[in-house]
Amino acid sequence: MSNANPAQSPVSAPRIVRVVLDVPLDQWFDYLNPGLPVLPGNRVVVPFAGRQLVAIVMAVTEDTEVPASKLKAILQVFDDVPLDAATLKLLRFCADYYHYPFGQTVLSALPLRLRQTKPATARKQWAYRLTTAVHDDALDKRQRVLARVIAALKMQSECSEAQLNTLSGSWRKAIAPLLANGVIIRREVVAVRPSMPASAEIPALNAEQAQAVTAILAQRQQFQPWLLFGVTGSGKTEVYIRLLEAILAEPQAQVLVMVPEINLTPQLESRFRSRLSQFTLVTLHSHLSESERLQHWQAAQSGAAQIVIGTRLSIFTPMPHLRLMILDEEHDSSYKQQDGMRYHARDVALVRAKQLQIPIVLGSATPSLESWYNATLDAAPANATAKKAAYGLLRLTRRAVAEAQLPQITCIDTVQMPAEGGLTPWLKQAIEHRLQRGEQSLLFINRRGYAPVLHCSACQWVADCHRCSAKIVLHLRQRVLRCHHCGEEQKIPVQCPSCGNPDLRPVGQATQRIEETLQQLYPQARVARVDRDTIQAKDALTEVLSAVHAGEIDILVGTQMLAKGHDFPNLTLVGVLDTDGALYSPDYRASERLFAQLMQVAGRAGRGEKAGEVLIQTAFPQHPLFAALRTQDYETYANTLLQERIVLQFPPAAYVAVFKAEAQEYALVEQFLKALVEAARHFIMQEVAQFTQLPTVYDAVRPGLARLNRMERGYVMLQCQHRGSLQLLLRAAVAWARHHPLQSKIRWVLDVDAYDV
Template identity: 60%
Template sequence: MTAPFVQVALDVPLDRQFDYCAGEIPTQVGQRVVVPFGRRQQVGIVLGHSADSAFDPARLKTITQVLQHEPLLDADTLALLKFCADYYHYPYGQALLSALPTRLRQTQAAVSRKQYLYALNELGLAAGLDAIPKRQAIQRRLYSALLQQVGQHGSGMSEAALAALSPSWRKAVNALQQMGWLTAHEVIAGLSLASPSTLMPPILNPDQAEAVTRILAKAKEFAPFLLHGITGSGKTEVYMRLIEQQLADKPGQALVLVPEINLTPQLEARFRSRLPQFPLVSLHSNLGESERLQNWRLAQSGQARIVIGTRLSVFTPMPHLRLVIVDEEHDGSYKQQDGMRYHARDVALVRAQRAGVPIVLGSATPALETWHNAQTGKYGLLSLGQRAVAAAALPQIRCIDVTKQPLQDGLSPALIEAMRTRLARGEQSLLFINRRGYAPVLLCGACQWIAPCTRCSSRLVVHLRQGRLRCHHCGHEEKIVRQCPSCGNADLHATGHGTQRLEQTLAALLPQARILRVDRDSTRRKDALTDMIAAVHADEVDILVGTQMLAKGHDFPKLTLVGVIDTDSALFSPDFRAAERLFAQLMQVAGRAGRADKPGEVLIQTAFPEHALFNALRSQDYAAYAQALLQERAITQFPPYQYLALLKAEANEFALVSGLLRYAADWAHAHGTDVLSYEPVRPQMERLKGMERGQLLMQADSRAPLQCLLRTLVAALREHPLNAKVRWAVDVDPLEF
């Protein structure tokens, strides 16, 4: 007999499930249902059934619709999300629904995207190319390509292949279908149907071979490994060998996490070319809703054997998981900064442990927490100490003391001469500056007024080409003012350097050079970054000017010079993680130089050439620098020797924020006997997007007392009168303060 009541999780900011009367159609745990909630209908997930309810049955509403044609969310996925909701102190229903593709959160039926293979039938073959008028150039082009497929005994052409021939392929295909010349076969979108690759894989060097052997020795159990390899050491090759072995027996699956969207296409292309026998899908926010849903379903069904995705992909249901890989595991992009503030690397470790499979964390500059775990034996440590290409040596790193050289629009004579030398040799250069726009500030030389953002505690960035001042935090923008609003002075200066100004400077200094700027402004168009990377590989670019988008994951064989502009501000940041981040960033961008047979050079412009960080960079000794940082962390009692949680709050008025944080601080002092609670403070960015902000830091020797305090504190805050007026959130293991 079916239980009369159903517990449903909903996407609402309440940490509880909701009771509904079961309808005529039976439901199962993990099934999507549509239920009335207030005045609207919402999608929910069934979490349980019961014979009775704590509420009056007469007042309970009935399930409106059961989406019974959708596969159920499996118990492992539900349990993982429940763990994360508890650990990060976030409502379970919101965590559960936010992990689903957008189409599965909508009340209407989620329709899969259909794709077809097109092939010429007997009538089309008999007609011949001459039957198509010469003015129908696209039809003739498509017909010729389809005819060539027949000659190669192909099964037909995919929509992607036809689209590559012409953007208006669909109209031409429809015309050929109306003539009765084509046959269309529906195929599963997203899956490659290629045969195994005939390319010979490269021979592994001893370090790579040992890494593969040690990981495969733990192939059927949970075993975390740190794959620490210098840039260009062939970590991706190790990943592919592991996947090939782990997926050799069906129905295994592998999950590969990457930190940023721009790394996904190139990694996907390498995996498809080397491992075409394993159907592969990608999951990231650049996909359309239909494509994301289709790829998610293919992973859930087990048809996709390899899943490559960004941080949200860690929750993708994969019934036959055999291996988890987290590439560039140190990257801050794995940390979600709104909603449920999870860290995808940490969640991946929990998922691998629950599934009983090995997990590989790869990085040239691991996070200090990861390095500490490897040094203490909690993780296996695998080191790749040489570059995969035998002729490729590590680049030489030199610091240019900008206090002793006259700068020409922000560039030192040594760096300009180095670029000229590469230009004469036909080699490529990269200038790295982690600041987009033309200049960071608009300054009045008379009264020192600086153009402020009206909604944030930040300054507006000059975008000269567009004639705008923009805030890179909230998106506010306005026209460039022609005179100082404070004193009326018309002599305003765009001070400092951004990517746009650097691009303009280089065009004047090296007019013969082909310059390409790569930043968030220049890559807004979909596939823009992919096209730019292709242009670099096609030797259509001499000098790249870019932000951190170019700092990691890219392999440009002809790039032999990296110039780093203006990094000194990070040396004296109040954030205790600033040195770790800067070292990782500079190591990564330095690793772009000399990855083939040509030697690489890295020139860093700085006013502090003898700083300990630059000394460590020159020796390229991550282990020694990490050990020094860990000693500092031990003395100052910061992670990984302590565990942190940050209560963040924001409201239209700071008095409301202060009131809530004061209550939270008093509660923490009274109830957290084993937790050190600091006084509430304002963050460095005191106001953001028009909201006044504050935060409360809590610290403990272990996770247990911190989690215990947070459970009671979160429950108390939800009952507080200011709860409705202040937006607050708990950030466990925070990366930003």
């Protein structure tokens, strides 16, 4: 069991199976095949280091550089469909580009049940229909459940289990006799979940939407990235639907539609199901059960699922007939994986589209600067190599609903008009007016909990996390202090642990506190809070969104979960609270993210026939960011940021990678990172002729959150204008780090194209 050594001559051996494993070793392992039918891409079970592990077969050969006496035999071959060559090729690219062990890359892309050593099974789903007529007088009056099922089957040619579940929980027992004698028959189907109701009306495309659809379909047979730049409410989803209708009209075609977060799935799924009901649709995200996830993944792999809607990990889903990819809200940072292999799903999607020679659509009202850079030739410097494969730029400049206008955005100066309980008098009055008119309001504050700080006014003590260098957040309803970084919980102290003062006060605002304030100010209003604490249940978010659409909620309070993708026609007011902290962030992407976030949440207002208004509370109303926001001029602000990045040589004008290290003692981190910097700089000087452009290696520094979960942290940033030169340096640096003596005492990761620096 070893990786091949080219210095040795091959030894004649029985048939050899080469596999990759979910272990932090970047190599293939050779095993004997005792005569089992094995193909590349198969899942097998092998012995490894005293354990039995699932492995993926990469090759079957007669040669090995290891004596047969030292090789162990594979134990089992699963009979499921092997991973296809195209998927393995994409995973190989990711492992190389992000410098991550190939075996871990492959296995982490599979559903959990395919990583287990027992056979992967998913609960089968069935659809039912009548084979003969059943008259009402043939049923016993006491068989009420059966009568409802029969009535449903008469109304529809076929009913799924999800539909029958809405009738009664005992429907299976009720139909058992008719199923046994063949009056009712069933067939296996891809599992689907009921989604919230949506209109099946087909709106007419405006000229800009029609032009976008025509342009994309004209180049449907080749690789072409498209940036669909449309203001909020401009009908990007309708463009997606028309593209899907055209692409899926071809035989054996599939489309992958990606969203950055789970909370965007229900509404998009509902729209697609109502308009594209003739096509099999599945979803892939972490709110599915393991059985559902496996079944949906296998439906995509077999080609049975024609539409796949998924979050970040779905980019690796095998789809043998993939003809188009769509990334909605392509700017969203949730597409960037922050643990394990730190890939960016948007970048991987572009690579996959190029490998398959298919079009890819990136949709956003506030495109990432990377996409904007690649779609606007005039913004790039003359020597920018990234412009060789420019994106097509398609604009949607007005809202799809003819009567809908972009909302009016106003900044409320909190210095001149202080907020009480988090709300200024102006915002309170605006909410009152909406309640009187029967309209809905949304208050956006991107901080969950009750208050971000618990403070002692006598000695200035504040509650800190014991594990992290961060303040711990007060969750008053749960009666705990909770760290949002490591999850640690503490009891709320009855007195200050520093001076004994019993008068401890919450400082600042968060979603729970705003919800409490609203309930006190407007006792007649129906208030709903949407954050990670309130939507833990599987269908909690869908239920809240359904209630909003039904007019059962007057005021929504929420975090970024509500900032994008949702369409509430009766919502006419958006209030933005407490955004100024982002203006002080040391992160060079902070202003880009804040502008995008505020533009997105502002876009929730006035999407129907009623005019929308956005009120932003800030102490800096004259800041250039707010000036651009008031005019809703993304292009000017994006071009300004882009020119700054070009001058500073930050992405997208250059490429960066970050080596992050952590240990229980910072001295070890500092020693490792200093040695890394020295080794990287030495490699550059020694191999200078290999570099198209010389990278810059910065000194080691500590991040803003210097300690996380009792681990002391530090990082080194590497920067270069040429991607190939940076990759050359990273390969050498990773090889050095994997053999460093401190390897066993610290944890390090490499983040290529890092988002958080």
